[in-house]
Amino acid sequence: MSESVVALFESLVGAEPPHEVPVLFDTACVMGGSIAGLLAARVLSDRARKVVIIEPDDTSAQAESRAGAPQGRQVHTLLPAGRLWIERWLPGVSQEAQDRGASLVGPDKQFVGYDHVRQAPDGVDHQFLAVGRPLLESLVRARVTALPNVSVLRAQATGLLYGDDAVAGVRFTVPGDGDQGKRAERSLAADFVVDAMGRSSRLSHWLGQDGYDEPRLERLESPVNYATALFERPVKLPELDVATVLQLFTPQYPSGGVSVAAATVIEGQQWLVMLMGYGDNRPGRTIDEFRAHCAALPAIFSDITSGGVTRDVVTYRQADSRRRHFTEAGHLPARLISTGDAVASFNPVYGQGMSSAALHASCLASYLGSSSELDKAATEFFHLQQVVVDAAWAVSAGGDAARIDAENGTEVPEEVRQQRRIVQQIAGAALVDPEVSRAFNNVSYMLRHPSTLFEPQLLQAVAATTGGAAAS
Incomplete structure (x- = not known):
């Protein structure tokens, strides 16, 4: 990976909001009111006279899970890269979350373990925002929709309108406007459109139906099963030894089918605890099963789940x-982009979804701030976004692929086997070497590009810890 890609990734992580920028659009439309859609709307609020978010879910209830985000009740932690970006663009959100009971967790209260070994501290004050996804989303939504030129339209996007090979609007139906199959379709004229409709986005289908190229869909079979429950937490944050726990297990570790276990403090004086299994392993479908699995894990999980159950x-x-x-799509309409899970959706256990959404929004800000020709397809945006997607994909999908291949005994090419061996050695060295731990965490937290793990100086440190094989 070239140094320019590394520098570009870090510039996207550190991007600041613009000041006194020209308005480019009369109306911008964001299809989807998720974290990704809301952050895109925040960026567009500087560039459009009016931003309309089309969202089918009722978002009037504060801090409630949405039907359109079924993963919202699982463990979510805002990684440092995403938290820092969101805080710059929506100042005060972290403090407001803490005022509502969330916690800003520093390294002194973080635990990352591999089998029975705790990762070495890296000496950097990385701060996580430990918060339930519904609360964070509601706080971000409140901030974005409080902007004078941003509004939410409760409706279901059903297609696009075009003019001069560019998107010209969005078609939609409104809940309650007749029967489901007989609703009158309406339209909203728009000069720029963002697809933030999540994993089930219909944009590719619409594009193919309308004579444009459908982006190639890549799938990595990695069936994961989550079980998450909430427990009372009588101890306040300052009195806790640990406030976030991430425990990863190799296939050989006797964890009863649990591949990853995680726990984090959240609002309401609660512990949010998650168990994850691959394939047919579905840990903890009842509280009794859940606690039984936790009893087979490091003792901290039994301690955390010993309190009263606040959510089954x-x-x-x-x-x-x-x-x-x-x-790869050769023919796309101008003034159209896609963001968030609509572009890339991976195993949520790595915690990179919300931070990826923030960096996709950063790509949008960079694209709109450049001299790009807006009457042509947003090729420059998609290339910027690919840098972010590649980085997250390497960590999440790459880790899943290695795990599943190991469990299934799958033969992989020698080049892939060699790269995985080096990554395993880097992860092993991170357990004992603070320098390697720091580099490993910077990549996991989306602060630096994964290619930085292969810098010669770091590989020398890994070699010193592992006996020299990593540098070969």
Whole structure:
């Protein structure tokens, strides 16, 4: 990976809001009111006289899970890269979340373990925002929709309108406007459109139906099963030894089918605890099963789940990771982009979904701030976004692929086997070497590009820890 890509990735992580920029559009439309859609709307609010978010879910209830985000009740932690970006663009959100009971968790209260070994501290004050996804989304939504030129239209996007090979509007139906099959279709004229409709986005289908190229869909079969429950937390944050726990297990570790276990403090004086299994392993579908699995894990999980249950077990299954390759599409309409899970959706356990959404919004800000020709397809945007997607995909989908291949005994090419061996050695060295731990965390937290793990100086440190094989 070239140094320019590394520098570009870091510039997207550190991007600041613009000041006194020209208005480019009369009306911009964002299809989908998720974190990704809301952050895109925040960026567009600087560039459009009016921004309309089309969202089918009722978002009037504060801090409630949406039907359109079935993963919302599972463990979510805002990684440092995403938290820092959102805080710059929506100042005060972290503090407001803490005022509502969320916690800003520093390294002194973070635990990352591999089998029975805790990762070495890296000496950097990385801060996580430990918060329930519904609360964070409601706070971001309140901030974005409070902007004078941003509004939400409760409706279901059903298609696009075009003019001069560019998007000219969005077609939609409104809930309650007749029967489901007989609703009158309406339209909204728009000069720029963002697809933030999530994993189930219909944009590719619309494009193919309307004579444009459908972006290639890549799928990585990685069936994951989540079970998450909430427990009382009588101890306040300052009194806790640990406030966030991420425990990963190799296939050989006797964890009873649990591949990943995670716990984090959240609002309401609660512990949010998640168990994840691959394939047929579906840990903890009842509280009794859940606690039984936790009893077989490191003792901290039994301690955390010993309190009263404040929400029963909620399960979630995801069959695959997927990404849509917009950079390969030769013919796309101008003034149209896609963001968030609509572009790339991967195993949520790596925690990179919301931070990826923030960096996709950063790509949008960079694209609109450049000298790009807006009457042509947004090729420059999609190439910027690919840098972010590649980085997240390497960590999440790459980790899942290695795990599943190991469990199934799958033969992989020698080049892939060699790269995975080096990554395993880097992860092993991170358990004992603070320098390697720092580099490993910077990539996991989306602060730096994954290619930085292969810099010669770091590989020398890994070699010193592992006996020299990583540098070969």
